Amino acid sequence: MVIHQNFIGGNISVKEIDGDTVILENELRDTTGDWFYWAFCVEGAENRTLTFRFQPSRLGYFGPAVSYDLENWHWLHHVEGDSFTYTFCAEESKVYFAHSMLYHPSRFMNFADKHHLQVEELCKGYKGSSIPCIKFGEGNTSIILTARHHACESTGNYVLEGVLEELLADPIPDATVFCVPFVDFEGVIRGDQGKNRAPHDQNRDYATEKEAIYPECNAIKEYAEAHGCHYGFDFHAPWHKGGQNDTVFIVQNRIEQLDLLNKFGSLLEKTISADSLKYEHKNDYPPETGWNIPNAQFANYMATRAENVVAFTLETTYFGTPDNEVSIDKLIELGRCFAKTFKKYNETEQPL
């Protein structure tokens, strides 16, 4: 049997194997403080029943996300405290387990192919990789969409995919959409936490008065300089779980835009369909409270630009709750509902 992290998004350290019990820890790498992301692959465990044990606060409500191909994911729906037990059947020669449902970059490439979108290079990343971006539509309204400023936050990619699908199916007139689906692509492929990197992470790299330390963030700032950013939406996942982290919420970053943010939230709640992950406006995070202090985030940088109408972060839970459980289909539908809301909002509230 082999337990390894040799795949896109892999992150695990095997501490001990004691009979059928495997003691695991996730790798924090350059993250300061604690974080919870992990993903590993088990090969050659056919017909065995193994218990995997973690440090505290590593497993979600429904146990690990399970996959055979890194593309389709389901919850194990079994968890006991900081452990889960899995029985590998005779055909299961290779099984992936992860903190949450990973979003493989090849899924985005396939999405782009299907929609005849050309994937271009934004820039070389901070470790030399080619950072993908796409652009579609032509017009005076500039829309910038991003995800994975924090490498581990894969739910944001599924929501973003739904947003793109809807904007492609029913485009906004006179608008150009620019999208960087994996801002910390380097971290996504290596399976980094990404959050709270030292000395700061990608979503603290948008200071107006100085150069970013990550070339990806500089390239996005340069795009906004050249084309403007009337609307900027950044798709994230919150902390591991509990309370507000189990919901979908808008981070209301600018007190000056509070009316607009409240209108957007009310409209989004009304637009959510039965097939979507649920969203309630009351869960939105009010400005200048708790951790929600304007900082050098993407959304804050865009929101303070002169031409900007609104820019914010949407946080989407990793797991949800038993009555509102995360699935790939529900995340994508949430994205479609988000885009429909944005179109209504653009038509009724702030015509450009």
Ligand SMILES: [Zn+2]
């Ligand atoms: Zn984040």
